[in-house]
Every structure is written in structure tokens, then in C-alpha cells.
Amino acid sequence: MCGIVGYVGKDNAKNVVIDGLKRLEYRGYDSAGIALIVNGKLQVFKKSGKIRNLERELNKLNVFSNIGIGHTRWATHGDPTDINAHPHTDCTKTVAVVHNGIIENHSSLKERLIKEGHRFTSETDTEVIAHLIEEKLKKHDHFFEAFTQAVKELKGSYAIVAITEKEPDKLFVARKDSPLVLGIGDEETFVASDIPAFLSYTNKVVFLENGEVGVITPTYFKIFDLQGKERKKEITTINWSLAQAEKAGYKHFMLKEIYEQPRAVADTISGNLPWFRGEMPIKGLGNFKPERIQIVACGTSYYAGLVGKFYFENFARIPTEVDYASEYRYRNPVVNENTLIIAITQSGETADTLAAMRLAKERKAKVLTVCNVIGSSATRESDAVLYTYAGPEISVASTKAFTTQLTVLYLLSIHFAVRKNLISNPDIYLEKISEIPSLMEQFLEEEKKKQEVKNLADRFHKVSNALYLGRHVNYPIALEGALKLKEISYIHAEGYPAGEMKHGPIALIDENMPVVTIATKGRVYEKILSNLAEVKSRKGITITVTNESCKEVIENSDFSIIVPETDEFLSPLINVIPLQLLAYYIADFLGYDVDQPRNLAKSVTVE
Helix, strand or coil: CCEEEEEECCCCHHHHHHHHHHHCHHHCCCEEEEEEEECCEEEEEEEECCHHHHHHHHCCCCCCCCEEEEEEECCCCCCCCCCCCCCEECCCCCEEEEEEEEECCHHHHHHHHHHCCCCCCCCCCCHHHHHHHHHHCCCCCCHHHHHHHHHHCCCEEEEEEEEECCCCCCEEEEEEECCCEEEECCCCEEEECCHHHCCCCCCEEEECCCCEEEEECCCCEEEEECCCCEECCCCEECCCCHHHHHCCCCCCHHHHHHHCHHHHHHHHHHHCHHHHCCCCCCCCCCCCCCCEEEEEECHHHHHHHHHHHHHHHHCCCCCEEEEEHHHHCCCCCCCCCCEEEEEEECCCCCHHHHHHHHHHHHCCCEEEEEECCCCCHHHHHCCEEEECCCCCCCCCCCCHHHHHHHHHHHHHHHHHHHHCCCCCCCHHHHHHHHCHHHHHHHHHHHHHHHCHHHHHHHHHCCCCEEEEEECHHHHHHHHHHHHHHHHHHCCEEEEEEHHHHHHCHHHHCCCCCEEEEEECCCCCHHHHHHHHHHHHHCCCEEEEEECCCCHHHHHCCCEEEECCCCCHHHHHHHHHHHHHHHHHHHHHHCCCCCCCCCCCCCCCCCC
């Protein structure tokens, strides 16, 4: 996720903003920029790469400004270049904006603004905001009115901060689905996407809510809803240390990233809407209609691929294989020009996945990469790219990257089904997946209150072995749940298709063995009930992830974790969350370094 810092006050804004951006480096980024108003004139400086590159340029200049905005960008629209870095300006170069999130309707807005005479210089969705404000200023005398009217036209998620030469002592802010917080100091005010940016200056904060816009000065702030009604805001005192603040008060990055999944999935849906809706083709695929799909991936991404197989075969009726990328090139795979290779990689630098991609390209297959990092090796070497919008994952154990990968694979399967005339109304499927972020939020908020998963972890954190079972589309989620437990708690765990249990693993079940079973509503519900009975008859400890309506499951379980009910094919996105939390809390109770488990690396760049 990108970082935003804004400042208006008595100190040199250049130094304050750069310091704040450095405090947000843990979030990950690929370019940085700053806009200042110096002697009444807007000046913008931005560089790709690390903040030190930007700082080097600024140190050559002796400038003082009492107001500035800065940004560290994790590229989503457009490559990580100087031009695409924030802040972005309008045609007059008197307005500058920084933005986190995704503007879903940026293509249609840009097309309209170009017809109205605006000239764009970047590939980003953010630049649209600056030009839209400029256009609104033709009809409104006051900048805040123009700013608010521009924000009303935006669809998607955003945290926006703007400055203008017209009112050089004010910051203008807006927020929807992307965090933004004010820091209240002594004759100075800060705004940032995260508290660590200004915590060394003040611990007095004001949290902005969805649909709020505001005017910020050194000595006061005013916050309104989009209808112009002023909102009274409470100032909160934060007692976190800087280290805690980087994690937004969470104990570890992994826990923070688990709780970020509703936003990450929502952003991934928004970011992929243009091709899903048919507003633009998937660049590099054209009209290509694959006869077969082969998915190559490693670790957690491989399990996402297993779920993807269900999607492509069920909805698009395309035969699909899933391979461990590390084994793919050693089996002499049957690949030709009618095959689509889908490479799934969070970092885009996984050596085994890159090698599998290269072999497929040598054999004339089309390669599409599902990735979280723009400009990575995998995105450069593939024919086409679909991005997840998880933002950086700091914890080694993947959580939000996994659920955003599932999101992209689901959307792509429906896209192919539409192209094959198997689905006539894709909006039905879009509506279903668009409900997932709120269902995720619902479960996570309940867990915060009741701590049922945490209590289970406390009860079972000293076990030596665990078995995870699932069927149909949730069988890969059982594999992922077991992997998470192994990765961070060092407890031996195995994931199995529940129907395979009687072909071997059932021999391991006794009164000391926790068996975690995914038993939510679906076409194999009756089957999973039978499997649950098999575990009970061997005196295994039954822990189920299930729905409130699944009374038979709850009655036959020693412990149940209740998750919201959703479409069977989308249930993996919900069902994986309690398994992530269970692994996290068990590792934490054992006192392990959750974010940096032993022997593991975030990006595996060797074979």
C-alpha cells in the first residue's frame, strides 16, 4: 500500500514530509515524490526508486515552505517511473494531488477530460483527479467546492490530499475505503495514510471516515460529508510506540495483513474491473481463446492455483492443470500455441516460476502472470499481466496476497466463460464477489469481540500434529491452513481431501489429534458430514469451520468456528481467514517470530 504525508505549519515542510515518508518505508514502494508551495509557487519533485534518490535532489536546493504533500508509490497503474510517481498536477501546474487507492472510472473520466482539452502526462489513474479539480474550478470560485465536486465523481477507493497555489496555507483531504488520519500539533497539522508518519511530532490524531472531505490549516481543521454538512470529530490520544504504530497497533505484521484483506480484495476487484466489464481487453491476450490452461506456482500461490482449477473448469469449461513450478520443467510438459500458462507469484521474482514460464514460452504457449509487483521479472517476461492489489506484504507468511490471487482467478474464469458464451450476465458473479469484503469484515470484527479463534489457539498450541480436511473447492484451503501452521508455528500439519482420509491418514487419528475440517454449505456438504463422523468415531478432536445454518456440523463438532455463508465457489475467500488466524495465534502463544519464521524468505530467488 502506498504512503501519504502532508504538512502545514511553522517548520520546513520539506524536512517534515521526507521524514514522514521514511517512517512509512516499511509499507513498500517503488517511487517517491513531494510537492511544496515555495514563495507562492507550486514546485514538484519526484523520483523512481528509494526515498534517498528524491532526498538527494532536494538537498541540492535551498528551499523553505510551510506546506507540502509527499507520497511513496506502490505502482498499480503504470510502470514505476519518475513521470508516474506522485504528486500529480493539472494542466496549469497550480494544483497537486497525492492519492492511495484505485479510481475505477478513471478511463471514462480521462476520455472526457481529454475531449475538454486536458493534457495528461502519466499512465496513472491519480492524474485524473488533478485535472478534474481543474475543470471544476471553472465553475466554482472556492477551491474546496471544486475539490468536493471532483471527489463526488470518483468511483472506487481513495485517500486524497491536495494543495493549490490559490490557497497556499491549506491542505484539502478526502477519504473512501483507504485510510487517512490527521495529526494535531501546536500550530501545525499533519495528514498521513498511517500514524507512524507523524508520531514523533504528535500523538493527537483524528481519524477520517468514509465519505468525508476536509480543509486543514495549521491551527484548525474542518471536516464535512459530501453533502456539505460539517461533522464534529473527536481527537484521540495514541499511546503506541513507533514500532507498534507501524503495525497500526497490531502485534505483528501478519495479524495486520490478515485484517487488511477486506480492503485488499475490494481493491483487487476495482483494479480489474475495466477488462472484466469489457471496457478494455487484457493487454497481451487480445482475442486469444485457450484450449487448455496450465497453472504454475509455488507454495501458497500453488494452492491458489488449485482453487483456480475449479473456477476455470466449472465456469469456463477449460481443462486446467496445476503444477508446482519447481517440477514443471522436469516432466516435459505438453504445451503448444493453444495453451495458456498462468504463472502465479506474489513477488514476481520466484526463480522456479520464472523458469517454468520461460520453458512454456519456448514452446510457443501464451503466458499470463498474476502478480502483486509491477515491474517485477515475471511481469516483464510474460505476454499478459493481471495484478492483485494487496499492497506490500511484510510478513513472510502470505495472507492477503493469497485471497487477492483467488479474486483475480475467479474474475478471469468468469471473463473466459463470457467469451465462450457460457455466461450471459457476468454482473451476477460480480455482485457475488463484491459482497466478499464486507463478509470478511463481518467475521474479523466478530473475532475481535469474541476471540473464539484465539481461545482455540490457546487451548491447542502445545499439540504436536494436526490434520486439516476439506472437499471440492475447499480442499486447497485445507492445504493452505496446514501450510500456515507449519510455516510459523513449526507444528507438523497435513492437509487432505476429506474423502482421502480413509485411504491412509485415518490411521493417525486418536484422542490427541486435532482435525480441522472445513464444513460450510455446498454440494459436498453431506459428504463432509460423513467424514466428520469418521473422525468422531476414532475419537479425534473435531474443530470445524462452518456456517451458522449447519446445525448437524455444529452438533457433531467439539469446537466450531462460525463464518458468514456465501456462494460455494467464493467460500474459500472467507474460510481461509480463521485458518490464518489459528496459525497466527498458535505461533504467538508459542513465542515465535511470526513475521520472520525460521528458514523462510519472502521472495525465493534461487532454485
